[in-house]
Amino acid sequence: xxxxxxxxxxxxxxxxxxxxxxxxxxxxxxxxxxxxxxxxxxxxxxxxxxxxxxxxxxxxxxxxxxxxxxxxxxxxxxxxxxxxxxxxxxxxxxxxxxxxxxxxxxxxxxxxxxxxxxxxxxxxxxxxxxxxxxxxxxxxxxxxxxxxxxxxxxxxxxxxxxxxxxxxxxxxxxxxxxxxxxxxxxxxxxxxxxxxxxxxxxxxxxxxxxxxxxxxxxxxxxxxxxxxxxxxxxxxxxxxxxxxxxxxxxxxxxxxxxxxxxxxxxxxxxxxxxxxxxxxxxxxxxxxxxxxxxxxxxxxxxxxxxxxxx
Numbered sequence: 001x002x003x004x005x006x007x008x009x010x011x012x013x014x015x016x017x018x019x020x021x022x023x024x025x026x027x028x029x030x031x032x033x034x035x036x037x038x039x040x041x042x043x044x045x046x047x048x049x050x051x052x053x054x055x056x057x058x059x060x061x062x063x064x065x066x067x068x069x070x071x072x073x074x075x076x077x078x079x080x081x082x083x084x085x086x087x088x089x090x091x092x093x094x095x096x097x098x099x100x101x102x103x104x105x106x107x108x109x110x111x112x113x114x115x116x117x118x119x120x121x122x123x124x125x126x127x128x129x130x131x132x133x134x135x136x137x138x139x140x141x142x143x144x145x146x147x148x149x150x151x152x153x154x155x156x157x158x159x160x161x162x163x164x165x166x167x168x169x170x171x172x173x174x175x176x177x178x179x180x181x182x183x184x185x186x187x188x189x190x191x192x193x194x195x196x197x198x199x200x201x202x203x204x205x206x207x208x209x210x211x212x213x214x215x216x217x218x219x220x221x222x223x224x225x226x227x228x229x230x231x232x233x234x235x236x237x238x239x240x241x242x243x244x245x246x247x248x249x250x251x252x253x254x255x256x257x258x259x260x261x262x263x264x265x266x267x268x269x270x271x272x273x274x275x276x277x278x279x280x281x282x283x284x285x286x287x288x289x290x291x292x293x294x295x296x297x298x299x300x301x302x303x304x305x306x307x308x309x310x
Contacts, residue, residue: 056237057101058094059177063198064184065094070200071187072226074207081247089229092238096225097154097177102139107150109235110138116242117257125261125270132256136235176221183218187211251275 060068068090076084084090099105115134118127142150148160156175157163164172174182184199190210191199199207211219229238231245233253239245245252251259259277260269271277 056095056106057098059097059101059180060094060184063188064181065090067184067187067199068093068180068222070202070207071211071222074204075211075223076226076230077204082243084226084230086240087230087244088234088238088240089226091240092229092232092236093180093225095237097180099150099154104139104141105147105150106139106236107142107146108140109233110135110140113256114233114235114253116252117254119256120258120261123264125263127257127272134235136233136253179215179217179221183214183222186214186218190214 058065069085072084072090076087076089078086095106099107112135113132114136115131117131119130119132120126121128148163152160152163152173152175154176156178157167157172159175187199187207187210190213191197191202191206194202194206194210196202196206199210202210211222229236231248231250232238234240234242242252244250254275257272259272259275261272262269271279
């Protein structure tokens with residue numbers, strides 16, 4: 001991990017360090033899965049009408065979407081950094097679960113360039129005024145095996161002929177759609193048992209408590225997909241306006257410019273001034289990491305195959 005990326009986590013993750021079990025588990029899952037490596041400050045308000053992309057299929061009914069909005073807002077609220085709602089993490093989940101409801105399943109997108117970074121000047125290596133087209137807007141059809149795999153993931157192993165062939169060695173799965181539908185219904189029942197008319201009416205501690213008492217499969221799915229929705233390429237529905245990349249100082253897709261530039265005239269390599277890789281970035285907080293954040297960063301480094309040297 002470079003000095004630039006390490007330093008960037010100093011203040012940007014501070015609002016997670018409030019002792020919430022759900023937030024801690026979110027970050028632990030993020031570290032364990034390596035999602036951040038694979039991978040707009042708007043006011044978060046779970047009572048607003050869910051945003052729907054025109055022409056894009058969605059899975060949740062309005063009441064289910066409101067409950068998931070309320071849960072996401074409790075786990076990753078708006079603070080000094082963008083929260084799950086403003087980043088569009090729930091929108092990402094809503095679209096992903098409905099991937100096969102579109103004419104072409106929205107599972108894979110093109111590349112290699114998004115148009116967010118310019119071409120380098122061929123002589124100086126500096127950013128030019130020319131930008132590539134956004135190849136990420138292209139939807140790539142899955143192969144036959146990819147489609148079968150995703151259908152099992154979303155609809156369950158019984159949805160595909162032979163999907164349960166390896167049971168009981170490989171346990172049968174009801175599919176993510178059923179897991180979400182059942183899990184959100186459970187949250188609503190927990191709210192009614194607590195005397196609230198609906199889950200979204202609970203305060204934040206009560207929402208987190210209900211989530212912590214929910215099914216483990218539902219918890220894992222929510223935390224995994226919130227991480228994906230926060231840090232995915234914006235074309236997948238989450239990370240709206242690359243807000244999570246910006247607030248958490250993650251570079252996102254930097255090609256074709258890259259970070260290390262080459263000057264043909266002097267035949268030298270040099271860092272981008274706005275995103276240095278070999279030295280501290282003066283634009284980012286460099287006052288060190290808190291113990292919990294340092295542990296999370298170390299876990300992220302190990303998750304993507306790195307080694308800690310400090």
